[in-house]
Amino acid sequence: MRISTRGLHEIPSLEKQKSEDLYIGSLDPLQSDDRLTRVPAFNKERDVMALVMTLQDMLPAVQEVTTFDYPQACAAMRDIGILLGSIKRHGVEPVHVVPSLEDRLNLLGEVTNLPPRDTLIHYVRWNPEGSRLRTYTGTEDEHQLIKSVQVAFHPLYEAILSLHDLYHVSLDSSEFSTLCDQVISQFEGMVHGVVNAKRNVSPQYFAEELRFYFDPIQLNGREYLGPGAVEMPVFLFDHILWSCDVEDETYTAFKKAYVPYNQAMVRDLYAAYEQRPSLVSKAVQELSNGDDFCETRLESAKSLVRLFNLLKSFRAPHKKLADKAYEHAAKDNYREKGSGGYEPGVLHYILQLNLNALQNLKARIQVYERK
Ligand code: HEM
Incomplete structure (x- = not known):
């Protein structure tokens, strides 16, 4: 018997998925292209303060998040995610140092129909190539x-x-x-x-x-896993x-x-x-x-x-x-x-x-x- 696909979300063709991935990769809704190039150095120096300030600088207001369409929300989550993983790497819960994160991440999660943090899809499929590639270490x-x-x-x-x-x-x-x-x-x-x-x-x-x-981060009183393979x-x-x-x-x-x-x-x-x-x-x-x-x-x-x-x-x-x-x-x-x-x-x-x-x-x- 054929597995019913009634009521299921559309299964996009591979071509459609690839071009959507490239498009999301090309977006920089939080103007973080330059800011994120400094993250590997902050991580190397274990400079948590600089990481937190970078996150605070690029975090959009709730009002702004509500104007994001799906691709913009995916790209924004991808960029915030690099800071979440970086801050947590040094033993600090991001939401403890930036409590306003929770609202914004929950909203972004809603628009993207994904968890309220970055996933492997953000880190790999939606990561732009070349000099705009987002990394934690730059290695x-x-x-x-x-x-x-x-x-x-x-x-x-x-x-x-x-x-x-x-x-x-x-x-x-x-x-x-x-x-x-x-x-x-x-x-x-x-x-x-x-x-x-x-x-x-x-x-x-x-x-x-x-x-x-x-590593997982705390949010909404529970853990959310990080973007591992x-x-x-x-x-x-x-x-x-x-x-x-x-x-x-x-x-x-x-x-x-x-x-x-x-x-x-x-x-x-x-x-x-x-x-x-x-x-x-x-x-x-x-x-x-x-x-x-x-x-x-x-x-x-x-x-x-x-x-x-x-x-x-x-x-x-x-x-x-x-x-x-x-x-x-x-x-x-x-x-x-x-x-x-x-x-x-x-x-x-x-x-x-x-x-x-x-x-x-x-x-x-x-x-x-x-x-
Ligand atoms: C240095 C490279 C890698 C290491 C050390 C590594 C390590 C691990 C470990 C320890 C797990 C167990 C689950 C967990 O993380 O809690 C796991 C799961 C998994 N990893 Fe990796 N991994 C590596 C690279 C990759 C790559 C390149 C891919 C895909 C191309 C991949 C795909 C998976 C998958 C699909 C699982 C789920 C388990 C399964 O289906 O067998 N990993 N990996």
């Missing part, structure tokens, strides 16, 4: 971290939309393998992202410096492919923690697949149905295995990267949790669940081959 490592996520973001989005289409195709159709190969080539962007991070981001620098800019909707890809019907409290809580940090279309798709069999469960069911043997069905199932292997090609090296970074963190007695509030052990846990689902599919294929 090559941070540039490369942003680039690593940038090369992966749109391909992941494309892969999710194609996977959503694939969900509705039967294993008996030759279209299944073709579409599956399309998802595979789109998801490769995630692998490229991790390869770039592995080559160009020092795990030690990440562990000792960069990750602290992505963990917010990428890989959890939605998993959800559709193999995990929407996996009853695992830890992983379900993990996925649900990041849903709100994504745009409406991701949130809608996540909800639409809850209470559904995953694509893999559907495939296993199709392989178990009837006594007949169909070559196309077998080929389709094997292409699903290739897709799983690619997911592993993202997860296994990414886990190694995270383990290496946190080795440094442990040596220096830093706290062990990642920006998403999870310990790196969660990566092993997810990878294991991922492999279990793959194993289940492979076992079913073996039985089918003997038919």
Whole structure:
């Protein structure tokens, strides 16, 4: 049965999303282009006072925020976000030193239909290129971290939309393998992202410096997570492919923690697949149905295995990267949790669940081959 998209937010085409991203990147509604170039030096000098004054200078009045349209509000949140992460990096809660933040952030969150703070989308997709790039540290490592996520973001989005289409195709159709190969080539962007991070981001620098800019901040009496790569909707890809019907409290809580940090279309798709069999469960069911043997069905199932292997090609090296970074963190007695509030052990846990689902599919294929 086709997953209903009635009542869901519009799913924008990739082209539309890319041009909107570029447009938001080009905006400077708080006139912060110059001001933000000084942030890396303030962070290096741990000059919290200068960071707070910069934030106060650029913070728009409530009246001004109400005049912002959607793209302006996204760009304004992106720029305020650089100061939020910077101030928090030095152990200070931004809202404690600038109480008027709460009103403005809540308003910006409403206009953008996103949380009342910056997300990975602000930091990566809406961050302008070149000399206007917003960073906390201005270092090559941070540039490369942003680039690593940038090369992966749109391909992941494309892969999710194609996977959503694939969900509705039967294993008996030759279209299944073709579409599956399309998802595979789109998801490769995630692998490229991790390869770039592995080559160009020092795990030690990440562990000792960069990750602290992505710490949660207090607002409205609760915590809001910072713009770490963990917010990428890989959890939605998993959800559709193999995990929407996996009853695992830890992983379900993990996925649900990041849903709100994504745009409406991701949130809608996540909800639409809850209470559904995953694509893999559907495939296993199709392989178990009837006594007949169909070559196309077998080929389709094997292409699903290739897709799983690619997911592993993202997860296994990414886990190694995270383990290496946190080795440094442990040596220096830093706290062990990642920006998403999870310990790196969660990566092993997810990878294991991922492999279990793959194993289940492979076992079913073996039985089918003997038919
Ligand atoms: C030095 C580089 C990196 C390190 C040390 C690192 C570390 C981590 C850690 C510790 C987590 C666990 C959750 C948490 O943060 O609380 C995590 C999750 C995650 N990270 Fe990274 N990461 C790095 C780069 C990247 C890049 C470049 C991408 C994407 C292209 C990425 C995508 C993800 C995703 C999607 C998750 C969620 C878990 C999963 O789906 O397996 N990370 N990362």
